[in-house]
Amino acid sequence: DVKVTQSSRYLVKRTGEKVFLECVQDMDHENMFWYRQDPGLGLRLIYFSYDVKMKEKGDIPEGYSVSREKKERFSLILESASTNQTSMYLCASREQGNTIYFGEGSWLTVV
Amino acid sequence: ELKVEQNPLFLSMQEGKNYTIYCNYSTTSDRLYWYRQDPGKSLESLFVLLSNGAVKQEGRLMASLDTKARLSTLHITAAVHDLSATYFCAVARYNNNDMRFGAGTRLTVKP
Numbered sequence: 001d002v003k004v005t006q007s008s009r010y011l012v013k014r015t016g017e018k019v020f021l022e023c024v025q026d027m028d029h030e031n032m033f034w035y036r037q038d039p040g041l042g043l044r045l046i047y048f049s050y051d052v053k054m055k056e057k058g059d060i061p062e063g064y065s066v067s068r069e070k071k072e073r074f075s076l077i078l079e080s081a082s083t084n085q086t087s088m089y090l091c092a093s094r095e096q097g098n099t100i101y102f103g104e105g106s107w108l109t110v111v
Numbered sequence: 112e113l114k115v116e117q118n119p120l121f122l123s124m125q126e127g128k129n130y131t132i133y134c135n136y137s138t139t140s141d142r143l144y145w146y147r148q149d150p151g152k153s154l155e156s157l158f159v160l161l162s163n164g165a166v167k168q169e170g171r172l173m174a175s176l177d178t179k180a181r182l183s184t185l186h187i188t189a190a191v192h193d194l195s196a197t198y199f200c201a202v203a204r205y206n207n208n209d210m211r212f213g214a215g216t217r218l219t220v221k222p
Binding site (some may be wrong): 031033035040041042043044045048056059071090093098099100101102103104105 | 117120144152153154156159160199201209211212213214215
């Protein structure tokens with residue numbers, strides 16, 4: 001079975017802190033994604049990556065950056081967390097054209 | 112820009128009834144996905160529809176795709192309480208490198 005692991009399930013951070021959300025997949029998938037999910041807004045794409053060191057902006061990249069130094073790992077970085085970044089963050093991976101597999105989600109609260 | 116619209120956003124059904132969830136998208140795509148999400152959980156893949164006219168069925172759920180109309184439907188037959196969840200459709204861009212999700216349909220099946 002495909003496994004997408006998000007290392008932090010629940011985080012509480014202070015405004016202005018730098019936040020790292022880590023995601024690892026074990027199926028050698030090319031594509032990896034970061035979404036945030038908010039009530040009534042569905043899943044919104046923040047960034048995606050189609051190869052090591054390659055990244056593209058999604059619909060809401062402002063305030064976020066990403067890193068993909070190895071194929072299995074895709075990190076989401078909040079350089080200076082703000083309260084409007086309180087959300088659930090979902091990482092996902094996929095072989096091109098196939099089903100996307102999601103991690104369990106990371107619940108981030110910024111106070 | 113690829114946009115995905117689902118309706119209805121909220122659906123309350125009686126057990127035993129039938130209903131359909133609609134998913135419209137804005138640009139050419141030949142891959143459409145349906146996911147289920149239970150409260151507090153991640154997303155689980157239900158169907159992948161790969162071509163015009165594709166129909167897939169699993170239990171009481173049936174999904175179809177009309178690429179000319181840019182429309183997919185998720186039909187629920189004789190609903191049961193266990194189907195209560197939020198259902199998302201998602202569409203991949205023509206190059207299949209990224210995906211966009213609808214806002215989700217929160218389904219509640221009442222006894």
